[in-house]
Amino acid sequence: MTAPATRSGTAGLLVPLLVGGVVAVVLGVYGSVHQPTGVAVNIAGFSSGQSVKAWLASVVVLLAVVQLISALAMYGKLGGEAPSWVSPLHRWSGRLAFLVSIPVAMHCLYALGFQSFDTRVLVHSLLGCFFYGIFVCKMLLLRRDDTAPWVLPVVGGLAFTVLVGLWLSAALWFFTTFGVIF
Amino acid sequence: MKHPGPLFTLLAGVVLAAGIGIANAATGTTATSGSAGAASTSAPPPPPTSSAPPPPASIAKPNPVPPRADYAGRVDGGGASVAVSVRDGHAIAYVCDGKKVEAWLGGVTTDGRLDLKDGKGGTLVGGYDPATVTGTVTAGGKTWHFTAPTAKKPAGLYRATPKVRGKAAKVGWIVQSDGSQVGILTTEDTSTDAPALDPAAGSATVDGAPVTAESITGLSGDGDF
Numbered sequence: 001m002t003a004p005a006t007r008s009g010t011a012g013l014l015v016p017l018l019v020g021g022v023v024a025v026v027l028g029v030y031g032s033v034h035q036p037t038g039v040a041v042n043i044a045g046f047s048s049g050q051s052v053k054a055w056l057a058s059v060v061v062l063l064a065v066v067q068l069i070s071a072l073a074m075y076g077k078l079g080g081e082a083p084s085w086v087s088p089l090h091r092w093s094g095r096l097a098f099l100v101s102i103p104v105a106m107h108c109l110y111a112l113g114f115q116s117f118d119t120r121v122l123v124h125s126l127l128g129c130f131f132y133g134i135f136v137c138k139m140l141l142l143r144r145d146d147t148a149p150w151v152l153p154v155v156g157g158l159a160f161t162v163l164v165g166l167w168l169s170a171a172l173w174f175f176t177t178f179g180v181i182f
Numbered sequence: 183m184k185h186p187g188p189l190f191t192l193l194a195g196v197v198l199a200a201g202i203g204i205a206n207a208a209t210g211t212t213a214t215s216g217s218a219g220a221a222s223t224s225a226p227p228p229p230p231t232s233s234a235p236p237p238p239a240s241i242a243k244p245n246p247v248p249p250r251a252d253y254a255g256r257v258d259g260g261g262a263s264v265a266v267s268v269r270d271g272h273a274i275a276y277v278c279d280g281k282k283v284e285a286w287l288g289g290v291t292t293d294g295r296l297d298l299k300d301g302k303g304g305t306l307v308g309g310y311d312p313a314t315v316t317g318t319v320t321a322g323g324k325t326w327h328f329t330a331p332t333a334k335k336p337a338g339l340y341r342a343t344p345k346v347r348g349k350a351a352k353v354g355w356i357v358q359s360d361g362s363q364v365g366i367l368t369t370e371d372t373s374t375d376a377p378a379l380d381p382a383a384g385s386a387t388v389d390g391a392p393v394t395a396e397s398i399t400g401l402s403g404d405g406d407f
Binding site for chain 2: 050091094095098099102103105106110111112115118136138139140142143174177
């Protein structure tokens with residue numbers, strides 16, 4: 001007997017959740033044990049690594065809003081059937097957002113590390129590790145057709161929420177502390 | 183394989199991250215971030231045994247460690263200034279936000295590593311090479327990361343011990359290479375913005391009286407190391 005063709009909708013969750021969990025923990029451990037360098041590769045034209053990050057992160061959040069709206073449309077929550085271009089829009093804005101977030105996360109991990117010296121920084125460090133865990137989980141879940149219908153919206157919603165939390169705890173803090181500078 | 187798209191997305195992210203990582207490593211920002219340094223920050227270093235060979239990580243260091251050097255710069259984000267002076271195995275550092283938070287830190291240096299303390303809970307952990315000092319400093323309950331370039335007089339670290347209303351006070355200044363300066367005047371009960379220092383003349387006016395500021399530099403050996 002092979003495994004039954006229709007498995008319970010949550011069984012397929014296990015592996016993506018585990019892999020995502022491992023990613024989050026590995027990021028956190030690396031951020032903790034790696035001696036922060038204080039600097040990393042910068043992009044020309046910006047005053048500091050932090051301002052680059054704040055702007056890139058803002059781009060990511062903007063794309064994440066596109067993600068949220070296009071996802072709502074795909075699930076028919078905006079009324080009627082979504083036009084055919086919505087799915088590609090969701091896919092590609094998500095890919096772009098992920099790629100734009102990488103330099104930000106690399107600067108965090110490489111130059112600053114996992115820190116806990118105040119609440120904002122601790123929350124940001126935890127959310128940052130969690131975000132890439134939940135993102136990897138979501139990517140792996142997308143490849144399965146046997147998950148329960150609520151799984152993707154929940155995982156995607158978590159990714160969105162965490163990302164906004166990341167932006168609030170760093171980029172918004174940066175802009176309000178140092179002003180909207182490039 | 184069903185739906186390979188998400189895997190390519192993840193793969194692209196990994197490739198990009200690896201590329202940035204290589205770029206970071208190649209630009210020399212790892213000079214002070216060897217694994218030996220990572221181990222020494224979290225736990226107190228084990229008592230050194232005189233016969234022990236130097237840690238292998240030091241071999242990988244691309245830059246020699248200067249025996250004497252002065253650095254001045256700002257913390258990441260610009261919230262405070264940091265100056266570090268190194269001379270023959272000893273280091274003095276001063277961190278100051280120009281308003282309230284300041285700390286004078288001191289200690290010995292080992293193989294380009296700094297582990298400085300002020301005896302009041304402030305710490306500075308980091309490393310230096312001929313071009314920069316980088317690390318993490320904690321003072322007055324705040325923690326900053328910093329990278330500071332070398333400083334050449336008149337840029338650098340200054341201190342003075344004037345009398346304010348008859349009582350002993352202490353002033354620290356950091357003069358940046360661009361000429362800007364911050365400082366804090368600490369009396370028995372308060373810390374305030376320090377009066378302007380004339381770095382060329384090495385003097386300032388505190389509480390209506392002229393005060394001589396002492397330059398602290400590892401290069402020329404001024405200051406008590």
